[in-house]
Amino acid sequence: MCIRDRRGPLGAIKGYASLMLEGDYGQVPKEFIEPLDIIFRSTDTLTKTVSDFLDVSRIEQGEMKFYLKNFDVATLVDEVVNEQRLNFKKNNLELRLKSEKGEYIVHEDKAKLKQVLINLVDNSNKYTKAGWIEIGLKKTNENKLLFSVKDSGVGISKETLPLLFKKFSRAQDAQGSNILGTGLGLYVAKKLIEAKGGRIWAESEGKGKGSQFYVELNLAEQTTKV
Numbered sequence: 001m002c003i004r005d006r007r008g009p010l011g012a013i014k015g016y017a018s019l020m021l022e023g024d025y026g027q028v029p030k031e032f033i034e035p036l037d038i039i040f041r042s043t044d045t046l047t048k049t050v051s052d053f054l055d056v057s058r059i060e061q062g063e064m065k066f067y068l069k070n071f072d073v074a075t076l077v078d079e080v081v082n083e084q085r086l087n088f089k090k091n092n093l094e095l096r097l098k099s100e101k102g103e104y105i106v107h108e109d110k111a112k113l114k115q116v117l118i119n120l121v122d123n124s125n126k127y128t129k130a131g132w133i134e135i136g137l138k139k140t141n142e143n144k145l146l147f148s149v150k151d152s153g154v155g156i157s158k159e160t161l162p163l164l165f166k167k168f169s170r171a172q173d174a175q176g177s178n179i180l181g182t183g184l185g186l187y188v189a190k191k192l193i194e195a196k197g198g199r200i201w202a203e204s205e206g207k208g209k210g211s212q213f214y215v216e217l218n219l220a221e222q223t224t225k226v
């Protein structure tokens with residue numbers, strides 16, 4: 001890894017920890033491997049927290065910038081699934097892919113949509129102790145797509161459901177658990193999706209009964225080639 005590619009102080013900490021772990025500065029003494037690995041992984045978490053706080057400030061100041069272009073959501077979903085596959089494996093969760101074949105061209109900010117999808121997939125992984133996670137993509141009509149993440153996890157109570165997308169909102173059991181999180185992911189996700197005319201929502205039959213998260217987006221108008 002090239003440290004120059006990693007921007008900012010957190011990137012430098014993570015980059016150098018990674019280089020040391022990979023042995024670029026000589027063989028690492030056995031007792032240093034675990035602390036270095038903790039530095040590496042904690043920096044990752046901290047980077048995400050800092051980035052969520054920056055997003056919240058930008059949203060609230062009306063300064064969030066969107067870089068829109070046409071792209072295929074099916075390809076993006078594949079990318080997210082492949083990046084997260086290892087995390088499902090670590091938790092022994094069965095990954096079910098239920099996307100309907102085809103292209104799903106939208107005119108959106110790709111990086112921001114990826115951030116939203118990662119948070120939903122990461123949440124399902126964090127809040128499912130055993131069982132499965134199902135990721136789906138389909139067209140609901142001519143001009144809308146529906147992305148879904150369903151899981152067999154801890155579920156969400158009727159009382160908590162309307163609060164999930166609020167800032168710092170975490171279910172009681174999430175707060176008490178050792179699952180890391182600031183409760184900003186869904187707040188940011190809702191703002192990002194709604195800013196461009198999409199919808200995001202959650203459903204659950206209750207605690208212990210799994211959860212379903214949905215994102216509905218407008219498909220880009222396609223010019224038909226004659």
Ligand SMILES: Nc1ncnc2c1ncn2[C@@H]1O[C@H](COP(=O)(O)OP(=O)(O)OP(=O)(O)O)[C@@H](O)[C@H]1O
Pocket residue numbers: 052119123124125127128151153154155156164169170171172174180181182183184185186187210211
């Ligand atoms: N798939 C899920 N199953 C059960 N509860 C969930 C699920 N996804 C989210 N939640 C609940 O919604 C809360 C808010 O989610 P959100 O993504 O905003 O925060 P977080 O994951 O706790 O932290 P982070 O800011 O790191 O994303 C979670 O703390 C959890 O209580």
Ligand SMILES: [Mg+2]
Pocket residue numbers: 119122123181185186
């Ligand atoms: Mg989250």
